[in-house]
Amino acid sequence: MKRTALARSAVYCPAEPAGREQVHARRLANGMQIIVWPVHHIPNVALNLWVRAGSRNERPGITGLAHFFEHMMFNGTRARAPGEFDRLMEAQGGANNAFTSDDVTVYEDWFPASALELVLALEADRVANLAFAPELIESERGVVASERRLRVEDNNHGLLAEQVQAAAFTTHPYRFPTIGWPDDIRAWRLEDLQRFHRTYYAPNNLTLTLAGDVDPDEALDLVRRYFEPIAAQAPPLPVAEREPPQLAERRVRMRRKVQTPLVQCAYKAPAAADERASAIHLLMSVLMEGDASRLHRALVEERRLAIEVGGHWQEGFDPGLLWVSLTLPQDADPDHALAVLDAQLARVIAQGVTQAELERARNLAMVGFWKRLATIDGKAHLLGEYAVFHDRWAALFDAPARLAAVSREELRATAATIFVASRRTVGILASSGATAGAGR
Amino acid sequence: MVRVPAHERLELENGATLILLPRREVPLVACQVLLRGGAGGDPPGLPGVASLVAALLEKGAGRRDAYAFAEAVEGAGGSFTAAAAPEAVTVRSQFMARDQGLMLELLADALRTPRLAAEEFGHLRDRQIEFIKAVKDSEPAELLDAYGRALLFGRHPYGRAVHGSESSLAAITPVDVREYYRAQLGAERLLLVLAGDLDLRGAETAVRAAFSTWPRTPAPPPPLASPPAAPARRILLVDAPGATQSHFWIGAPGVDKRYPRRAALDLVNTLFGGRFTSLLNAELRIKSGLSYGARSGFVRGSAGGDFTIRSFVETPNTGQAIRLALQALERLRGEGVSSEMLESARAYTLGQYALGLETAADWAAALAEVEFFGLGARYIDDYPAELAAVDRDAARAVIAEAFPDPRDTVLVVIGDAGRIGAQLGGFGPMVRMRLTDAQFSLETAGDEAFP
Numbered sequence: 001m002k003r004t005a006l007a008r009s010a011v012y013c014p015a016e017p018a019g020r021e022q023v024h025a026r027r028l029a030n031g032m033q034i035i036v037w038p039v040h041h042i043p044n045v046a047l048n049l050w051v052r053a054g055s056r057n058e059r060p061g062i063t064g065l066a067h068f069f070e071h072m073m074f075n076g077t078r079a080r081a082p083g084e085f086d087r088l089m090e091a092q093g094g095a096n097n098a099f100t101s102d103d104v105t106v107y108e109d110w111f112p113a114s115a116l117e118l119v120l121a122l123e124a125d126r127v128a129n130l131a132f133a134p135e136l137i138e139s140e141r142g143v144v145a146s147e148r149r150l151r152v153e154d155n156n157h158g159l160l161a162e163q164v165q166a167a168a169f170t171t172h173p174y175r176f177p178t179i180g181w182p183d184d185i186r187a188w189r190l191e192d193l194q195r196f197h198r199t200y201y202a203p204n205n206l207t208l209t210l211a212g213d214v215d216p217d218e219a220l221d222l223v224r225r226y227f228e229p230i231a232a233q234a235p236p237l238p239v240a241e242r243e244p245p246q247l248a249e250r251r252v253r254m255r256r257k258v259q260t261p262l263v264q265c266a267y268k269a270p271a272a273a274d275e276r277a278s279a280i281h282l283l284m285s286v287l288m289e290g291d292a293s294r295l296h297r298a299l300v301e302e303r304r305l306a307i308e309v310g311g312h313w314q315e316g317f318d319p320g321l322l323w324v325s326l327t328l329p330q331d332a333d334p335d336h337a338l339a340v341l342d343a344q345l346a347r348v349i350a351q352g353v354t355q356a357e358l359e360r361a362r363n364l365a366m367v368g369f370w371k372r373l374a375t376i377d378g379k380a381h382l383l384g385e386y387a388v389f390h391d392r393w394a395a396l397f398d399a400p401a402r403l404a405a406v407s408r409e410e411l412r413a414t415a416a417t418i419f420v421a422s423r424r425t426v427g428i429l430a431s432s433g434a435t436a437g438a439g440r
Numbered sequence: 441m442v443r444v445p446a447h448e449r450l451e452l453e454n455g456a457t458l459i460l461l462p463r464r465e466v467p468l469v470a471c472q473v474l475l476r477g478g479a480g481g482d483p484p485g486l487p488g489v490a491s492l493v494a495a496l497l498e499k500g501a502g503r504r505d506a507y508a509f510a511e512a513v514e515g516a517g518g519s520f521t522a523a524a525a526p527e528a529v530t531v532r533s534q535f536m537a538r539d540q541g542l543m544l545e546l547l548a549d550a551l552r553t554p555r556l557a558a559e560e561f562g563h564l565r566d567r568q569i570e571f572i573k574a575v576k577d578s579e580p581a582e583l584l585d586a587y588g589r590a591l592l593f594g595r596h597p598y599g600r601a602v603h604g605s606e607s608s609l610a611a612i613t614p615v616d617v618r619e620y621y622r623a624q625l626g627a628e629r630l631l632l633v634l635a636g637d638l639d640l641r642g643a644e645t646a647v648r649a650a651f652s653t654w655p656r657t658p659a660p661p662p663p664l665a666s667p668p669a670a671p672a673r674r675i676l677l678v679d680a681p682g683a684t685q686s687h688f689w690i691g692a693p694g695v696d697k698r699y700p701r702r703a704a705l706d707l708v709n710t711l712f713g714g715r716f717t718s719l720l721n722a723e724l725r726i727k728s729g730l731s732y733g734a735r736s737g738f739v740r741g742s743a744g745g746d747f748t749i750r751s752f753v754e755t756p757n758t759g760q761a762i763r764l765a766l767q768a769l770e771r772l773r774g775e776g777v778s779s780e781m782l783e784s785a786r787a788y789t790l791g792q793y794a795l796g797l798e799t800a801a802d803w804a805a806a807l808a809e810v811e812f813f814g815l816g817a818r819y820i821d822d823y824p825a826e827l828a829a830v831d832r833d834a835a836r837a838v839i840a841e842a843f844p845d846p847r848d849t850v851l852v853v854i855g856d857a858g859r860i861g862a863q864l865g866g867f868g869p870m871v872r873m874r875l876t877d878a879q880f881s882l883e884t885a886g887d888e889a890f891p
Contacts, residue, residue, distance in 0.1 A: 017466075041465055042794040043441075083726065086717045091784040093791015095715065112791040142729030149685045150732055150752060155578045257682060259573035259876070291498075291510035301507070304563065307570045329570040356515065363517025367536060370466040374799045 017373055020397045023383070024216040028224060030232040031204030035383045035393050036219050037211040039376060045116055045212030046380040049107040049123055050388050052207075053200035055178040056102050056239055056317065062188050064180010065196055067100040068144055072193065073107065074098075075136045077129040082136055085122055092118050102174050103316040104388060110377060113213040117222055123208075124226035127201050132193055141185060148179050156429055157325070160262050163252045164427035165321070168266050172243035174320055202233035207387045211379035239318065243268075250425040255432040260307070261328040263338055264427040267418050269322035272315035272389040278402045279410040280313055280322070280418070285361035286353050286411065287311070287344075288324070292360065298344050299326065305337040315389065322418055334428045345419040352412035362403050369399055442794050442824065444817040445803065448640065450648070454656055455628025458647050459807055461635040463800045469540045469636035470801035471547065472808040473531035476629040477661045479524045480597040481620060488604015489612055489620045490524035492565055496617065497522045497531070499560040502549030506560055509546065516542055522550065524602050527664070527741055528812065529625070534801060537637035541646060544634075548650035551630070556621060558614045569606050576875050580680060580854045583880070584689040584750060587852045590881035591676050592691050592746060596667045599881075606878035626657030633808045636800035664743035667693055670848040673868035679857035680875040686758040686855030687750070690765060692844035694747040697740045697813045703826035704834040705738060705842055707785040711777050712736050712768070712843070713749060715788060719772060723764045724751050730761050738842070742813060747844060755856050759863030762853075766846040773843060777835050786827050793823065 024036045054066050076082035089096060094111030109119050152158040162177045169175035179185075199205075208227070210219055246268055270276060287295045288311045299306040308327040314320035326337055372378030387393040447461035479490045498513070498520050499506040513520045518535035531550070535543040575582050586601040593599030604612070630651065634643055670693050699705060706714075713720035713736025724734035734751035749769065753761040777785075797806055797820070810819050853864060857872060864870055871882055 042798050044791075044794050083717065087784075090715060090717055090788045093787045095788070095792055110792070110795055112794075115791065139727075139729035143725055143732055146685070146730070146732040146752070146754065149754065153684045154580075157578055258577045260570060260577050290514040292507065292514045297507065300567075301563070304566075307567050307574065327574050329566075330573055356511075360511075360515045360517070363536070364514060365517075367468065367517040367519070367534065370468050370536070371534070371799075374466045374468065374801075376798070377795075 016397055016400060017370075020394060023393070024220060025393060026220055028203065028228045030228060030230060032227055033207040033387060034220060034223050035207070035209045035387060036214060036216045037209070037379050037383060038214050038216050039211060039379065040213050042376070043113050043213050044376060045111055045113050045210060045214055046376040047109040047111075047119060047123070048209045048380045048384040050207040050209070050384045051105040051107070051200060052103075052205045052236070052388065053105055053196070054101050054103040055176045056173045057200060057236065058173055058176050061184060062192050063176040063184045064144070064178070065188055065192060066105055067178050067180060068140070068185070068188070069193065069196060070098045070100045070105050071140045071144060072132065072137070073126050073130065075140060076131045076133060077125045078131050079125055079129050082133060085126065088118060089115070089122060094119055100178055101316075102178055102314060102320065106384065108377070108380075116214060116219065120222050120226045124230065127203070127206070127227070128230045130197055130201070132190055134190065137190065137193070144179065144185055145182070148182065148185070152177070152179060156256065156258055156262055160252070160254060160264055160427045160429045161323075163254065164264050164266050164425050167250045167252050168268070168321055168425040169243055172241045172318060173239065174243070174314075174316070174318065198233060199236050203227060203230045204232045205236060207384055209380045209383040209387070211383065212376040243319065246423045249421050252425065252427040254427070254429045256429060258429065258431050259330045261332060261334050261431060262427070262429040263326040263328065263334045263341070265324045265338070265341070266321040266425045266427070267324075267420070268423040269313055269320060269418055271317060271319050273391070276410070276414050277315070279406045279414045281365060282358065282361040282403065282406055283411045283414050284311055284313060284322070285364050286357045287348070289361070289364055294348070294357070295324070295341065295344055299337065299340060303340055304329075305332060305340055317389070334430055338426065338428075342421070345415065349412065349416045349419060352408050355408060358406070358408050358411065362406075365403050366400060442797055442820065444807070444820050447807065448644065450644065452627065452648065452652050454652065454654060456630040456632070456651050456654065457811060458651070459633040459811065460638060460640055460643050460647070461633065461800070461803055461807065462638045462640055463635055463803065464637045465799070467537040467637050468800065469535055469537050469543060469634065469638060470799070470804045471531070471533040471543060472633045472801070472804035473547065473551075474631045474808050474812050475529040475551075475625055476527070476631075476812075477624040478528040479526050479600055479602040480664060481624040481661060482600060483616065484595070486608055486612060486616065487600040487602065488568070488609045489616050490529055490624070491603045492561065492568065492609070492612060493556075493617050493620050493625070494522040494524045494529045495564050495568070496556050496561060497550040497554045499564065500555035500557055501546070502553045504549065505555070509550075512542065512546060518543060520546060520550070526598060526600075526602055532801075540638065540643065544646050544650050551625065552654050554621065556614070556618055561614050561617055565609050565612060568604065569609050572603075572606050580875060581687040581750070581752060584687060584852055584854065585748075586880040587676055587678060587854075588689045588691045588748065588850070589746065591674060591850050591852060592671065592693065593667050594883075597664060598667050598741065598744065598746070601880050605880050608879065610878075623658060624661070627651060627654040628656045628660065630654070631808055631811055633804040633811070635804040635807070664741075667744040669693065670844065671850060673847060673850060675851040675853065675864055675867055675870040677857050677861060677864060677870055677872045678852065678854040678875050679872060680854055681856055681858065683755065683854070683856045685752050685754050686853055686860055687752045688758065688762055689852040690749040690762070690849045691852070692747050692849045694738045694745040695740060695842045696744050697742055698815070699740065699842070701834060701838050701841070703823065704830045704838045706789055707782060707827065707830050708772075708777060708835050708838050708843070709736060709738060710785040710789055711781050712772050719768045720749065720751070720765060723768050724753070724761055728764070730754075730757050730764075734765065747842065755859050758853065758855060758860045759866070762851065762864075762867065766849070769843065769846050773839055773845065776832065776839060779832060782830065782832060782835060786830065790824055790827055
């Protein structure tokens with residue numbers, strides 16, 4: 001059990017997390033998918049409602065609609081006045097939130113087990129009976145504009161990323177910013193909203209997950225009572241746009257009144273369901289997770305060309321982007337930092353990673369996985385993620401085994417296929433000079 | 441029902457306090473460390489020393505240099521984060537259960553034999569200065585507390601920027617860091633909570649071995665004076681030319697951690713600015729669409745604390761939004777809350793309570809807090825009963841005691857001064873700074889000690 005103070009975890013031993021047998025999954029007659037994971041360490045429940053709709057399902061002129069929808073879902077139904085959703089849920093101890101991505105919109109509720117029926121009734125009501133009061137549409141446009149200023153217009157990371165993403169795709173709707181272009185936020189009409197709701201908020205396009213203090217049979221009965229009467233719709237048309245292969249590097253260069261320049265490299269990367277998914281996660285960890293990671297060490301600690309290195313893989317239904325982002329110190333040269341980044345990536349492709357680096361990444365991934373499994377929120381979310389992006393919720397229980405199976409050569413080969421200059425878009429945000437010298 | 445789980449509490453002869461709490465949902469072990477003093481021990485006029493010391497703890501310790509230390513932590517999949525808070529230096533760490541021995545070894549090294557190397561110090565300090573610039577570029581709202589607390593508390597330790605300012609950091613030397621370590625980090629300051637998939641006996645032996653020979657510091661931290669009373673209404677306008685929105689912060693001195701009516705305080709704040717349907721969010725978001733969100737909250741320390749309201753709005757609406765927020769506060773004080781509102785806040789607070797005490801890491805943090813402030817396990821166990829007992833009279837009492845008269849608040853606004861200065865004229869006397877100024881208040885670094 002207890003190891004000595006000097007013991008090190010050199011050997012990785014995957015352990016399958018417990019719980020697979022406890023999970024109950026059903027598909028309702030209308031096509032809606034329900035997954036319930038009963039756990040009883042706290043008297044609460046986490047609910048996720050995953051809608052297979054994001055900015056990927058938009059077109060020019062209605063960008064931002066999926067995200068706007070997320071806001072409208074809190075603004076009243078034909079049965080309940082605006083504000084009732086939150087008022088009723090909070091009065092029974094529940095809290096909620098939601099988020100929208102390129103691929104999905106997810107509604108989240110956290111509540112005491114006693115509020116289960118109310119929460120299901122509220123969720124079903126807004127799926128079946130959403131109202132679109134014109135005055136609320138106008139007020140909510142203002143809220144979204146405020147959110148856009150916060151995340152994009154006054155945030156250099158968001159502003160540059162929006163430009164990079166728009167340049168990275170010529171055809172696929174992944175080029176749209178999830179929050180929407182400002183003119184579109186002002187312009188969409190009631191009919192656009194109604195059509196979007198009918199198409200994408202149909203039960204056959206939804207996955208509902210519950211984790212927490214519930215009796216699975218009772219919970220499934222309640223879900224059935226509230227959601228099964230909602231009629232299925234024709235499945236949404238698949239996203240037909242295929243991004244053509246990128247043949248040349250694209251560059252976006254912006255100048256703003258900033259003190260700290262930014263560099264973002266967005267590489268074309270596979271879809272979430274790709275078989276290299278575990279290798280991609282581990283590769284990113286080797287490169288960018290923690291102070292011992294390669295890029296942090298090289299760029300932040302040794303060369304001092306960046307103050308921060310970060311990255312993420314946009315894991316979606318379609319091939320998307322893998323981002324590497326640098327925040328530079330004042331007056332640093334972005335092109336120089338980029339050259340050093342390129343040399344580091346070339347080294348990984350040429351020489352691969354060490355066994356110790358691979359083990360480090362695996363251990364970090366395992367701790368991250370256990371941390372998510374430690375909460376009902378993490379469980380509800382993992383079930384949804386695997387059900388929606390991998391078509392198989394049970395795959396989450398194989399995650400440790402998949403991590404254990406990745407080899408050093410797979411990491412090298414993955415790096416070689418992803419880190420190709422002609423398949424990337426580089427964004428550089430440099431100082432326009434107006435505030436150089438800390439404004440003095 | 442939320443109750444503090446069975447745990448073991450040890451006091452070592454050198455004054456260190458250790459708490460062990462087994463909890464086995466997942467094979468992880470979490471650790472929460474508090475070391476009394478924190479930024480309160482920073483030399484007057486030189487905020488940021490404790491913060492740099494905390495960050496340096498993991499930049500080389502014992503037989504490991506900075507890289508080897510990071511390798512040891514991350515190689516095992518662990519995490520290790522040290523930071524300064526107003527009254528403590530904190531360390532949070534989490535490892536797989538099989539590596540709890542390694543975790544304690546690294547923790548003991550970091551606390552007892554940090555290298556505090558000059559080279560690492562210089563790099564960290566320079567990087568911290570750049571981080572402040574980066575935050576100013578993209579997330580200036582993160583700095584509202586630093587500006588606001590300086591305005592509110594002046595030279596009292598609560599007025600200090602815990603992480604330092606660009607100018608104070610530039611003035612800190614390796615000698616300051618070593619002196620802080622010598623004077624402020626030692627056994628009797630240590631409170632360590634270990635929670636998770638523990639082998640209780642083995643863990644007890646290991647923590648004793650790790651810390652029983654750590655010496656005490658030369659002197660206990662001086663007791664914190666009470667913070668000053670509310671200053672007269674003032675506005676600090678921090679100019680961010682070209683900003684499309686203004687971030688505002690309305691603050692006043694608040695109540696301390698031992699405030700006896702904390703359940704009523706939580707319920708009233710929930711109603712005022714603590715959840716989506718709160719009075720503030722209703723005014724600024726739900727009814728008007730002016731902002732993505734508005735909230736209020738109390739930060740409570742051992743000698744006092746603060747009450748703040750914060751939100752952000754498009755530049756032309758700055759004055760209107762601040763007026764709405766102040767009017768909401770005025771209305772709360774005038775009208776109080778209804779029984780129905782109180783019932784809803786009670787259900788909400790109770791319903792969410794267990795979600796904050798779910799994991800071993802949650803329990804480690806909660807027990808550390810309770811121990812640090814000397815509150816006892818009843819602080820956690822009795823909370824639901826205290827919530828149940830809050831009536832409108834109790835709510836009225838906390839509104840009168842803890843929610844400030846709007847005239848006794850100070851304001852910080854970060855935005856495009858050229859476009860909002862005129863909108864703020866009616867709120868009181870105003871002073872201006874530039875966002876790019878290297879400190880968070882008009883008083884320069886190097887002022888004499890706080891009283």
